[in-house]
Amino acid sequence: MNTYFLEFRIKHEYANEKKTELANVVKTAIQAVFPECTLAYSSTENDVIMLFIDSSGTKLLTQLCKNSVLAINIDHHVVESAAFTAKVEELNKHIQESPCYVNLNAVVENVLPPIKRGRDLCVYDNISSGMLIERDYEEKVFDNVSPYQHVKIMRSTQYGGILFLDGDLNLAESDLEYTKAITGYDNEDYHDKTVLILGGGDGGILHHLRDRGPKMITMIDIDQMVIDAAKIHLRGICFDALDSMAGPNYKVIVDDCVVHLEKYVSEGKKFDFIINDLTAIPVSTTPVGDHWDFMRKILKLSMTVLADNGKYYTQGNSQLQPNALAMYEQQLRKLGCPVKFEKKIVCVPSYLENWIFYKIWKDL
Amino acid sequence: MNTYFLEFRIKHEYANEKKTELANVVKTAIQAVFPECTLAYSSTENDVIMLFIDSSGTKLLTQLCKNSVLAINIDHHVVESAAFTAKVEELNKHIQESPCYVNLNAVVENVLPPIKRGRDLCVYDNISSGMLIERDYEEKVFDNVSPYQHVKIMRSTQYGGILFLDGDLNLAESDLEYTKAITGYDNEDYHDKTVLILGGGDGGILHHLRDRGPKMITMIDIDQMVIDAAKIHLRGICFDALDSMAGPNYKVIVDDCVVHLEKYVSEGKKFDFIINDLTAIPVSTTPVGDHWDFMRKILKLSMTVLADNGKYYTQGNSQLQPNALAMYEQQLRKLGCPVKFEKKIVCVPSYLENWIFYKIWKDL
Numbered sequence: 001m002n003t004y005f006l007e008f009r010i011k012h013e014y015a016n017e018k019k020t021e022l023a024n025v026v027k028t029a030i031q032a033v034f035p036e037c038t039l040a041y042s043s044t045e046n047d048v049i050m051l052f053i054d055s056s057g058t059k060l061l062t063q064l065c066k067n068s069v070l071a072i073n074i075d076h077h078v079v080e081s082a083a084f085t086a087k088v089e090e091l092n093k094h095i096q097e098s099p100c101y102v103n104l105n106a107v108v109e110n111v112l113p114p115i116k117r118g119r120d121l122c123v124y125d126n127i128s129s130g131m132l133i134e135r136d137y138e139e140k141v142f143d144n145v146s147p148y149q150h151v152k153i154m155r156s157t158q159y160g161g162i163l164f165l166d167g168d169l170n171l172a173e174s175d176l177e178y179t180k181a182i183t184g185y186d187n188e189d190y191h192d193k194t195v196l197i198l199g200g201g202d203g204g205i206l207h208h209l210r211d212r213g214p215k216m217i218t219m220i221d222i223d224q225m226v227i228d229a230a231k232i233h234l235r236g237i238c239f240d241a242l243d244s245m246a247g248p249n250y251k252v253i254v255d256d257c258v259v260h261l262e263k264y265v266s267e268g269k270k271f272d273f274i275i276n277d278l279t280a281i282p283v284s285t286t287p288v289g290d291h292w293d294f295m296r297k298i299l300k301l302s303m304t305v306l307a308d309n310g311k312y313y314t315q316g317n318s319q320l321q322p323n324a325l326a327m328y329e330q331q332l333r334k335l336g337c338p339v340k341f342e343k344k345i346v347c348v349p350s351y352l353e354n355w356i357f358y359k360i361w362k363d364l
Numbered sequence: 365m366n367t368y369f370l371e372f373r374i375k376h377e378y379a380n381e382k383k384t385e386l387a388n389v390v391k392t393a394i395q396a397v398f399p400e401c402t403l404a405y406s407s408t409e410n411d412v413i414m415l416f417i418d419s420s421g422t423k424l425l426t427q428l429c430k431n432s433v434l435a436i437n438i439d440h441h442v443v444e445s446a447a448f449t450a451k452v453e454e455l456n457k458h459i460q461e462s463p464c465y466v467n468l469n470a471v472v473e474n475v476l477p478p479i480k481r482g483r484d485l486c487v488y489d490n491i492s493s494g495m496l497i498e499r500d501y502e503e504k505v506f507d508n509v510s511p512y513q514h515v516k517i518m519r520s521t522q523y524g525g526i527l528f529l530d531g532d533l534n535l536a537e538s539d540l541e542y543t544k545a546i547t548g549y550d551n552e553d554y555h556d557k558t559v560l561i562l563g564g565g566d567g568g569i570l571h572h573l574r575d576r577g578p579k580m581i582t583m584i585d586i587d588q589m590v591i592d593a594a595k596i597h598l599r600g601i602c603f604d605a606l607d608s609m610a611g612p613n614y615k616v617i618v619d620d621c622v623v624h625l626e627k628y629v630s631e632g633k634k635f636d637f638i639i640n641d642l643t644a645i646p647v648s649t650t651p652v653g654d655h656w657d658f659m660r661k662i663l664k665l666s667m668t669v670l671a672d673n674g675k676y677y678t679q680g681n682s683q684l685q686p687n688a689l690a691m692y693e694q695q696l697r698k699l700g701c702p703v704k705f706e707k708k709i710v711c712v713p714s715y716l717e718n719w720i721f722y723k724i725w726k727d728l
Contacts (some may be wrong), residue, residue, distance in 0.1 A: 066365075
């Protein structure tokens, strides 16, 4: 099923005292373009509500909104029909050419793509601030629930495998830019350094850093399911980095990273680099709640095990979430140890919105 | 007005012999969550069509689609109401918890953002293959019709000013990646070279190349309106490159580039670089029609005025238009002179889809 949504700015008099004329114009246009539809319900006094139905299931619902806008919803039950789209465009043109219509723009706007519904694969996703986007998914390749989260991998024509954790897009095979941003854009020297990766179960950071000469990379991710799924379905991210859980200069620990961070604190162990790949900054009105508490705990423990001249890298959130970013920066100013930070706006291909990354270091 | 679109996979028997029970379940759920709505129309025998309306203009239309999917459209006439979204989520939960519902996925999908309608600013755009995306527009800063095209500039929170020509996104202030791709990614030496820019009215290519030591850049764009609007609203693209129509090593000609190309052919004039920034490859089922004829004409003339060791750069189209790209490559093979080409997939931030760029040179 496809749902088309038309809208028309209507002249003030037709939206008020000449409503009956408006209803007639719209009815005539609909019946001209969709002669098989019959008027099933009509209440044109207030909102110019008319429901047209035909035997194949097509439905047209008209309604007058505030600001003199006439909206028409058109539901069509046959998937992918160019002929039907042409009819919708014809109806659009009919009403735009009618005496009721006001064209506020210099040029008439076209009919937007319909919302595709009732499919086996939902192609829609929402990004920051409730924005809707359609994705080029080809298939769902993995969908399972671990003890920690919902793990889903979609295959996209442009972006390859895309990992979602609890519905949030994590990383796609196209997104080397993310890995470069969260490891310092090749401006850092990892040679002979110790690196701690918090999270990173897709293997992208481990793969990117293990050939850059580090003394030892310790990666701690809680979810074996993510690692196992990435190994099979996200080779473009992890390559063969997760095929073995240890190598000459790296080891992968499947566990809660807090336990290990606390152990490192008690042992006095230090790392030259900490890459926090756990989660984005929470989006909320105030910096309270479990997510913020977890984030503060990780930050505090990390700063304790970070070498004095070490670097801490992490993702922030969307450029469209300035409040969440500002709250995060407040937390940075309230840490036990004074820190400095830099942030960068990065275009990660599959995200379809700009993402902020942080580099944090101790201000000694 | 916001339009929410819900959908539910229904158990086979409820979509067939137990339709009346399904209608009752849905009706009860709607009336529980939206008690102010009354049933205005109902025809539950075939499609389980029910139209609920309340006095504030809210409308709920239910319908049963093929594949046992129940769809509900909800139109809400008060802009931005978190309380209403919560009610929609509650209805979603009610029906998902009813005995009619089949959860095919491991985890229940959330309610998608509504379609925002009747606003002064349409925030939707369609990209390749009829995909719908929502944009972060703040305002329309320019909207006018020149003798050649509809020129519109929108302001986006993330991408700055975005230029649209005849409804097609051309370039945003965030899109240095486009300019780098169409000029050879700083791998070309422009020192002491002659450069011909076809189109390029936004000034991005001119700005990028004029400080790279070329002997002379000739830019030919047909539309003074684009140049004038870019100068004011797209400073992040053109900077001060268009403030004067000529400089020590560049000149801007406002005219039809075909006339000048033909003149260059007759004079035997040659260029070291030709950057074709005119239009994307047309999307059509066969490579015929005015757009293709224009493209072939430009290509042929350009190859004639391109120096033997010269380079020709141009944009292609979306990665999601492989047929259009394949047809373009067929044209390249049929040119009078044999050519070689390379293509690159590029992520241009504001495009929200990957874009293909071509580098073409003579195979002597």
